[in-house]
Amino acid sequence: MKDMSPDDIVGEHKKTVLKFTDGSERVVYTTEIETPMPSGRLIVSRTDAKGIITHVNQSFVDMCGYTEAELINTPHHILRHPDMPAVAFKGLWDTLSEGKKWHGYVKNLRKDGGFYWVFATVIPNIREGELMGYSSVRRKPSREKVEEAEALYKTL
Numbered sequence: 620m621k622d623m624s625p626d627d628i629v630g631e632h633k634k635t636v637l638k639f640t641d642g643s644e645r646v647v648y649t650t651e652i653e654t655p656m657p658s659g660r661l662i663v664s665r666t667d668a669k670g671i672i673t674h675v676n677q678s679f680v681d682m683c684g685y686t687e688a689e690l691i692n693t694p695h696h697i698l699r700h701p702d703m704p705a706v707a708f709k710g711l712w713d714t715l716s717e718g719k720k721w722h723g724y725v726k727n728l729r730k731d732g733g734f735y736w737v738f739a740t741v742i743p744n745i746r747e748g749e750l751m752g753y754s755s756v757r758r759k760p761s762r763e764k765v766e767e768a769e770a771l772y773k774t775l
């Protein structure tokens with residue numbers, strides 16, 4: 620995955636080198652600018668069995684700032700924010716590998732270095748016993764739950 624480009628970043632930023640589960644790395648830049656998720660909108664994506672994005676809706680594009688072309692065929696960790704503990708995603712993948720639905724609060728990284736919080740539900744798509752991939756739907760989380768998640772994630 621390509622490093623983030625400082626030219627895309629809006630505002631004062633901090634540099635972090637993210638390490639992913641597959642051993643790859645990405646330089647990311649983060650700002651303190653939050654884009655609140657609008658109520659009544661749903662962010663939808665689908666991935667293949669490896670977590671490579673195969674479909675996004677318009678709300679997904681609007682919230683993360685990447686174009687659809689930049690997102691398709693890219694690992695979903697393009698949205699990984701350094702404030703998200705790796706253990707949260709281990710929980711997600713462990714749950715999915717049991718064929719179960721996962722939900723949780725996620726802080727996502729935008730192309731411009733800002734962030735947005737979502738309440739995400741992820742489900743395995745199983746057809747005739749075969750795993751086809753995963754789908755995720757996200758909605759606006761309550762402020763109280765975001766604050767709880769933020770405090771918890773700092774301890775992990």
Ligand SMILES: Cc1cc2nc3c(=O)[nH]c(=O)nc-3n(C[C@H](O)[C@H](O)[C@H](O)COP(=O)(O)O)c2cc1C
Nearest residue numbers: 639640666670695696698699700708741753754755
């Ligand atoms: C359907 C689906 C949706 C996902 N949505 C996100 C997301 O919005 N943000 C995110 O950081 N990771 C998301 N993930 C998890 C990533 O695939 C990845 O596990 C995570 O970003 C941590 O990176 P790593 O597992 O490559 O280390 C999603 C996974 C799936 C299967």
